[in-house]
Amino acid sequence: MTALLRTAGVTKAFGGVQALSGATIEVEQGSIAGLIGPNGSGKTTLFNVITGYERVDDGDVYLADKQITNAPPDKVFGAGIGRTFQLTRVFSRLTVMENMIVAAQHGERGRGLLRNPFARAGGPATRRRAMELLEFTGIANHAGALAETLSYGQRKLLELSYVLMADPAIVLLDEPAGGVNPTLISTIADRIRQLNEQGTTFLIVEHNMDFVMGLCHKVTVLDYGTAVVTGPPDVVRTDPRVLDAYLGTAEDDDDIPVG
Amino acid sequence: MSAQTARRPAAGGLRSAAGARLGGVAVLLVVAAVFPLVITNALYTQFGVDTLIFVTAVAAWNLFSGFSGYISLGHAVFFGTGAYTVGLLTQHWKVIGGTIFALLPLGGLVAALIAVPFGLIALRVRRHTFVVITIAIFFMFQLMAFNFAFTGGNNGLSTPFFLWSAAEYNNPFYYAALILAVGTILLCWAIRGSRFGLQLLAIRDDEDRARGLGVRAMRVKLTAFVISGGLTGMVGGLWWFFIGQALPQTAFNPAFDLSVALMAFLGGFGTLAGPVLGALILEPLQQWDAITFTNGFVGEIALGVLFLAVILFMPRGLIPTGRELITRWRASNARRREPAPGGAPPGGAAVAQPAASTSQPSTGTPSTGSIR
Amino acid sequence: MGREITEAIVDGILGGGVYALMAVGLTLIFGVLDIINIAQGILVVLGAYLSYVLSVHLHIDLFVGLLVTVPAMFIIGVAIQWAFIRPLRGRERTSMSLLASYAVAIIIEGVLYLIFGSNYVNLTARYVTNGPKIFGFYLDYIYIYGFLMALLLVAAIYYTLYRTQFGRTIRATMQDQTAARIVGINVNRVQALTFGIGVAVTAAGGMVFGATGGGFNPNTGYDLISRLLAIVILGGLGSIAGAMIAAIFMITLEAVVDVVWSPSWSVVVFYAALVLVLAFRPQGLLGRRAARAQ
Numbered sequence: 001m002t003a004l005l006r007t008a009g010v011t012k013a014f015g016g017v018q019a020l021s022g023a024t025i026e027v028e029q030g031s032i033a034g035l036i037g038p039n040g041s042g043k044t045t046l047f048n049v050i051t052g053y054e055r056v057d058d059g060d061v062y063l064a065d066k067q068i069t070n071a072p073p074d075k076v077f078g079a080g081i082g083r084t085f086q087l088t089r090v091f092s093r094l095t096v097m098e099n100m101i102v103a104a105q106h107g108e109r110g111r112g113l114l115r116n117p118f119a120r121a122g123g124p125a126t127r128r129r130a131m132e133l134l135e136f137t138g139i140a141n142h143a144g145a146l147a148e149t150l151s152y153g154q155r156k157l158l159e160l161s162y163v164l165m166a167d168p169a170i171v172l173l174d175e176p177a178g179g180v181n182p183t184l185i186s187t188i189a190d191r192i193r194q195l196n197e198q199g200t201t202f203l204i205v206e207h208n209m210d211f212v213m214g215l216c217h218k219v220t221v222l223d224y225g226t227a228v229v230t231g232p233p234d235v236v237r238t239d240p241r242v243l244d245a246y247l248g249t250a251e252d253d254d255d256i257p258v259g
Numbered sequence: 260m261s262a263q264t265a266r267r268p269a270a271g272g273l274r275s276a277a278g279a280r281l282g283g284v285a286v287l288l289v290v291a292a293v294f295p296l297v298i299t300n301a302l303y304t305q306f307g308v309d310t311l312i313f314v315t316a317v318a319a320w321n322l323f324s325g326f327s328g329y330i331s332l333g334h335a336v337f338f339g340t341g342a343y344t345v346g347l348l349t350q351h352w353k354v355i356g357g358t359i360f361a362l363l364p365l366g367g368l369v370a371a372l373i374a375v376p377f378g379l380i381a382l383r384v385r386r387h388t389f390v391v392i393t394i395a396i397f398f399m400f401q402l403m404a405f406n407f408a409f410t411g412g413n414n415g416l417s418t419p420f421f422l423w424s425a426a427e428y429n430n431p432f433y434y435a436a437l438i439l440a441v442g443t444i445l446l447c448w449a450i451r452g453s454r455f456g457l458q459l460l461a462i463r464d465d466e467d468r469a470r471g472l473g474v475r476a477m478r479v480k481l482t483a484f485v486i487s488g489g490l491t492g493m494v495g496g497l498w499w500f501f502i503g504q505a506l507p508q509t510a511f512n513p514a515f516d517l518s519v520a521l522m523a524f525l526g527g528f529g530t531l532a533g534p535v536l537g538a539l540i541l542e543p544l545q546q547w548d549a550i551t552f553t554n555g556f557v558g559e560i561a562l563g564v565l566f567l568a569v570i571l572f573m574p575r576g577l578i579p580t581g582r583e584l585i586t587r588w589r590a591s592n593a594r595r596r597e598p599a600p601g602g603a604p605p606g607g608a609a610v611a612q613p614a615a616s617t618s619q620p621s622t623g624t625p626s627t628g629s630i631r
Numbered sequence: 632m633g634r635e636i637t638e639a640i641v642d643g644i645l646g647g648g649v650y651a652l653m654a655v656g657l658t659l660i661f662g663v664l665d666i667i668n669i670a671q672g673i674l675v676v677l678g679a680y681l682s683y684v685l686s687v688h689l690h691i692d693l694f695v696g697l698l699v700t701v702p703a704m705f706i707i708g709v710a711i712q713w714a715f716i717r718p719l720r721g722r723e724r725t726s727m728s729l730l731a732s733y734a735v736a737i738i739i740e741g742v743l744y745l746i747f748g749s750n751y752v753n754l755t756a757r758y759v760t761n762g763p764k765i766f767g768f769y770l771d772y773i774y775i776y777g778f779l780m781a782l783l784l785v786a787a788i789y790y791t792l793y794r795t796q797f798g799r800t801i802r803a804t805m806q807d808q809t810a811a812r813i814v815g816i817n818v819n820r821v822q823a824l825t826f827g828i829g830v831a832v833t834a835a836g837g838m839v840f841g842a843t844g845g846g847f848n849p850n851t852g853y854d855l856i857s858r859l860l861a862i863v864i865l866g867g868l869g870s871i872a873g874a875m876i877a878a879i880f881m882i883t884l885e886a887v888v889d890v891v892w893s894p895s896w897s898v899v900v901f902y903a904a905l906v907l908v909l910a911f912r913p914q915g916l917l918g919r920r921a922a923r924a925q
Contacts, residue, residue: 073471091464102461121457384913391860399902406895560741566734
């Protein structure tokens with residue numbers, strides 16, 4: 001199977017802190033990949049680097065063998081990588097539907113912008129697709145509500161929905177199960193599985209071990225900015241290097257895998 | 260606040276609400292159109308012209324600042340540029356009579372052209388710094404108006420004598436102002452519903468995220484800035500014709516932006532009708548105040564106090580606050596009418612609902628079968 | 632011409648020191664509260680008027696009078712922050728505080744007009760119009776004292792920030808409000824006190840400005856705040872060193888242009904310098920990051 005997304009030796013430091021140090025990971029086309037590791041291991045930084053929110057000090061990022069290192073976020077989005085954030089980012093004062101339409105800008109742009117920027121926001125095709133996605137994630141009956149009135153879990157679903165508007169080849173999810181109740185967690189897992197069956201690749205950062213182990217085909221463990229172990233969930237969870245990464249030395253207080 | 264209170268009204272209610280709104284607007288337009296014909300007191304028609312000028316100015320300001328969230332305190336630059344441009348053209352081409360109104364678009368054009376380099380520099384910085392740049396550029400323009408010979412220096416520019424009857428002197432200005440005001444409001448409404456407007460609003464909420472989704476932030480902001488500046492320039496030109504004289508300190512007046520901002524905030528920053536309402540309330544008040552209190556400083560203090568009161572107690576402005584009160588009143592009425600609290604509201608504010616409603620035998624995907 | 636330019640440079644540096652003092656207060660307030668205090672200009676004028684009252688009606692020496700005006704302005708600053716800035720909440724908080732401080736400025740200006748009228752006044756003392764001759768230049772004592780006081784106060788601010796516990800809490804709040812709260816810092820109090828300090832510093836600056844500015848009235852506040860804002864932005868919001876460098880640079884530039892070209896254009900150049908710098912370096916000279924690294 002080919003690697004849809006690949007990083008090669010990515011290195012990134014912030015002042016004195018080496019966040020990523022030769023991070024090399026691969027995500028196979030059509031898989032659901034997990035990225036775990038203790039706090040500070042560089043997971044979110046790696047996401048930021050892949051999606052263009054941070055520049056690399058060294059190393060490369062490839063999407064389907066095309067180099068996209070240091071491409072700005074909008075180009076990355078346009079290339080087919082969608083991304084959600086740990087702290088959900090939605091447009092609070094726009095309605096749910098409007099949030100979806102904004103995310104559709106990219107698709108509509110080539111055709112519409114030059115002709116008539118004052119055109120009605122969101123043509124019928126866009127709205128139809130938006131409603132489909134909203135029904136898929138289950139928040140369609142909030143379509144007219146302002147995003148700021150949604151609950152935390154609903155916001156997560158909205159962010160996932162609008163990222164899907166661009167029909168990305170791969171979606172990077174940053175802690176999709178964080179702070180969400182168990183019922184919704186399993187719903188989210190279901191949705192991810194369904195999308196994956198239809199061909200979307202996923203790379204998921206998570207601390208919830210049940211979620212990761214139950215969903216992902218392959219898991220990569222990051223520690224101190226470098227990938228230490230990669231493999232199927234069962235293999236990874238019992239690998240001594242993983243336990244070492246999480247438990248560290250006796251004095252360290254790093255989080256221990258849940259479950 | 261439950262999801263229901265912030266939702267747009269349900270279908271049936273929507274139709275009646277929209278109908279009421281349209282009816283209200285129609286009435287307002289008719290009133291505005293016949294106002295100077297019915298009320299012939301020159302003082303009141305003067306109030307009318309001033310008010311309409313500010314309605315345009317505030318709507319134009321809100322079009323940029325309200326929709327993008329970048330507060331500009333330098334729009335007086337466009338106002339004054341429009342005034343001086345129109346003034347210089349009038350003098351140069353020796354225009355008198357009704358053709359002066361044809362010069363207004365030129366005033367707007369020059370202001371819009373100035374907005375381009377202004378915006379290119381100012382819009383690259385974050386919001387804090389942006390405000391300060393607008394202030395800095397404002398002062399530069401005021402000082403240039405004082406210093407340059409062609410702007411008349413301290414004496415400014417005066418209008419030629421207009422040859423229409425003294426009794427209805429204000430009327431042509433009134434109608435010109437009305438046309439500008441209505442045109443500006445229509446433009447704001449069109450933009451609000453357009454893709455461009457949506458992008459602008461998204462920038463206001465989360466510029467970085469919007470950029471990440473492909474919104475060309477600089478282009479969008481600059482376009483709004485230029486349109487806003489052009490409109491302000493046109494109304495500045497009209498102001499010059501009406502007032503009769505442009506001095507550096509009146510055409511480039513620091514109080515202008517503060518008044519405009521206050522009106523926008525009072526009515527509802529970032530809304531469509533808010534700025535109009537704010538101008539309709541405050542400008543006549545300011546005019547009346549200027550006439551009643553010869554000591555202008557009391558008026559200044561009153562302006563500041565009013566602004567503080569609005570910001571502290573009604574920061575979202577009259578229209579959003581009013582809307583909120585109405586929906587709350589409606590919701591409490593609805594609750595009183597229903598027999599028992601019963602189940603959750605149809606919208607389902609609880610997080611678990613989406614899971615429950617979609618975990619049906621079908622996988623939750625729509626009948627077309629696939630999402631892709 | 633060369634001599635005039637040198638004189639202008641010296642004047643500029645000395646005058647820049649005074650502006651630095653007022654600008655430091657403004658940038659400190661931004662650093663800790665994340666707001667731009669538009670009222671700073673009129674507060675300088677208020678400080679000058681307070682010194683005026685003490686000097687003219689109570690015959691208290693200008694510098695001695697500071698012992699009264701500085702604490703008074705500190706209290707006024709805390710009161711303003713507590714009453715009008717702290718209650719502001721919500722997403723538009725920064726824009727709101729900007730407009731709120733603008734409104735406060737307008738009110739203070741109106742009150743000053745009512746009390747003092749629009750006549751220009753000056754702060755005078757023996758040392759305002761007298762001075763030694765150094766290297767062939769006449770320097771008024773007031774400039775020297777003012778500059779020294781500016782150095783002293785800025786040094787005191789630095790000392791407080793970097794050598795005292797209180798200063799640590801200020802810097803912590805500047806870096807991360809949430810984290811500061813978590814470690815038990817009373818952020819509200821820190822913000823109120825910092826605002827007070829920022830304003831108190833203006834009393835001192837106001838006194839020197841009132842003595843050297845060539846006359847002031849309530850309207851002078853506009854000119855002052857626009858200059859202070861330009862200086863603070865050029866130096867980089869939140870950077871104290873940046874504010875000082877920018878103040879000296881811009882005031883000196885203006886003084887030189889004054890002599891070389893003309894007074895009416897020097898002010899335009901002043902603002903043009905800001906615009907130019909921002910065109911190439913939107914974060915200003917030293918930017919906020921530098922403040923953190925200090």
